[in-house]
Amino acid sequence: MTPIQSKYTELLDNIGSTIEIARQNAVRAVNTELVKANWEIGRHIVEFEQHGQERAEYGSNLLSTLSKDLKQRYGKGFGRRNILDIRRFYLTYQKWQAVPAKLSWTHMVTLLGVSDDTARKFYEKQTVLENWGYRELDRQINSSVFERLALSKDKKGVLQLAEKGHLITHSTEAIKDPYILDFLQLPQSHQVTEKALEQKIIDNLQMFLLELGKGFAFVGPQRYNFRTLL
Template identity: 45%
Template sequence: MTPSQNFFSDIHSIISQARQNAVRSVNFERVVMYWKIGQRIFEEEQNGEQRAEYGSFLIKTLAEALEPEFGTGFSARQLERFRQFYRTFPIASALRTEFSWTHYKLMLSIDNEDKRAFYEAESIHNLWNARELERQINSQLYERLLLSNDKKAVLAVAKKERLPEKAEHIIKDPMVLEFLGLKQESNYYEQDLESAIISHLQEFLLELGNGFAFVARQKRIHLDGDDFFIDLVFYNRLLQCFVLIEIKTHKLTHQDMGQLQMYVNYYDRVEKADFEKPTIGILLCADKNNTVVKFSLPEDNKQIIASKYELYLPSEKQLLEELEREINKEKD
């Protein structure tokens, strides 16, 4: 009797899972080791009479003792990082088994406590590997969400202390699409950008935010003899609503807003179930005039969002300047 294919698949899965668990266990033990070394350095340092001088001396002396036997992974610079690790994450039981040492090194580079807590929570809930965490930090995800939200709301949603009450809580502005591999200076059509997004759908879903699922591309709607096509349709399980995306490779116009509003109205009246919340529309555009956006929509608008896209990772300085400009506009 020949074993079934399921039998071989099951054995393969058992071996693969065991290997993954072993690697994860080893990585976590290394994290715990670094934490304990940092704790011990900190405790010993507190016993020194001249703490600042003694701390530097202690780490230098320890590195000279450890490096010959254990290698450069225990240099003075690394030992200082272990000490910082303990001081930043002082509770051993709070260390996450799903985080590698690379995760923690990335978070240690963040000085702002709220910002670090945000990335920690997002990494946990979205199962980010270290590479994805690094990309989100480099793309200034926290600052982009703050452009349209208050700090407490952003952090509360990330920590799942509350559900997002409006789309701005999870929609970013600008959206950074550097993974598409398109050049900033090139001329291309909207279908080119759309095709690139579909080819990199997994990365785009991560860029969109929490809880998004792809539904359709070029969704056809028929209105009394006329056909219209919505570029991209998604569903967000946290917001419990459809999310329609229209792509514009030019500066946004009020006509673009009207087109998307029609699509949103159609989905609300035809596609949306009674238990679902109102449809969200996102205009993904090359550029926008916020004043035009403001006056093209009702004052109580909660359904249409205009978000610029960037084809390269912006610097922190660029985004902070953008944040300052938006704050000043609100004051004016």
């Protein structure tokens, strides 16, 4: 490669990086605006209901009627299920300042499935700390990671989990009890050999590291595979 070609490749890479960053920022901005808009829509719905107009004019069919009219005006995205989620969203976060920053609308809908306020606050914090996508957030909720961590803590420790997430200050705090490895899809009809288990873990390495949480790194097979970074 000639010096000119090398410089051109560098130029191309720099432009590519700029484009990717701009696209990522645009997606984040769109997500923020969508979450904000849905919060405002939820506020309008709840305030309408609280003023008694829902009972007087629409009865219990408000959300269905609203869904139909919004779809006619603005197209997809306003199904009754979504309108219900928007309403629940506002009822759960009645102050905009309480809405966790950096999370998408899909994250928020997933969090609405957690009825316990303390647990939900934990998942909010942990999603940001661990940079969980909504699918990983859903998996962690279904695997009861908060409940597993809370088992080893007193009331003060549980509240700390909700306020700050799972912050590891000692290697023993990196261990969950138990680990949920359902994504390995191990057969239940017979015992699994150590070699087969190791291969399953390597085949699903990303999911396994996510389940281990912060503080672990993959070193390599047969060297002990995982170690804490603390």
